[in-house]
Amino acid sequence: MLEIVRDGEGRFMATADERHPAVEVRSWDDVRRLRGRTHLVDHWADGVRAEFIALHGHPFDDWWAALTPACALALQAHPYDEVPAAYQSEVKRAIAHQSRQAGLEFHGSSLSRELQEYVASRPAAG
Numbered sequence: 001m002l003e004i005v006r007d008g009e010g011r012f013m014a015t016a017d018e019r020h021p022a023v024e025v026r027s028w029d030d031v032r033r034l035r036g037r038t039h040l041v042d043h044w045a046d047g048v049r050a051e052f053i054a055l056h057g058h059p060f061d062d063w064w065a066a067l068t069p070a071c072a073l074a075l076q077a078h079p080y081d082e083v084p085a086a087y088q089s090e091v092k093r094a095i096a097h098q099s100r101q102a103g104l105e106f107h108g109s110s111l112s113r114e115l116q117e118y119v120a121s122r123p124a125a126g
Helices: 028-038 048-056 061-066 069-077 085-096 113-121
Strands: 002-006 012-015 042-044
Touching: 002 028, 002 048, 012 028, 012 048, 028 042, 042 048, 061 085, 069 085, 069 113
Parallel strands: 002 042
Antiparallel strands: 002 012
């Protein structure tokens, strides 16, 4: 696990191996680079991921921004259902263009549970 905590100075610090010093992460790109380099899944200390999201946005925001407005509306209409057939290729393509991100996955014709939750939490487009 890539352990991510917040230190006493308020910095977000990631440790991939306790034999090496922790590395400060200041963006989702930093987290993605560490994931890719270490091939680890991140584990956030209690509340730290929410704090990071509050400061740096959600890790799925880039994926969401890559979707067409019509696709985004279709997903928001029924976030827990299968992705409408007309938008499955677009969703798969947008996911494929993202760095390896935990939870950013497409299973069969449905979004991963974490992606479903993200879509459901998005403000209504309009």
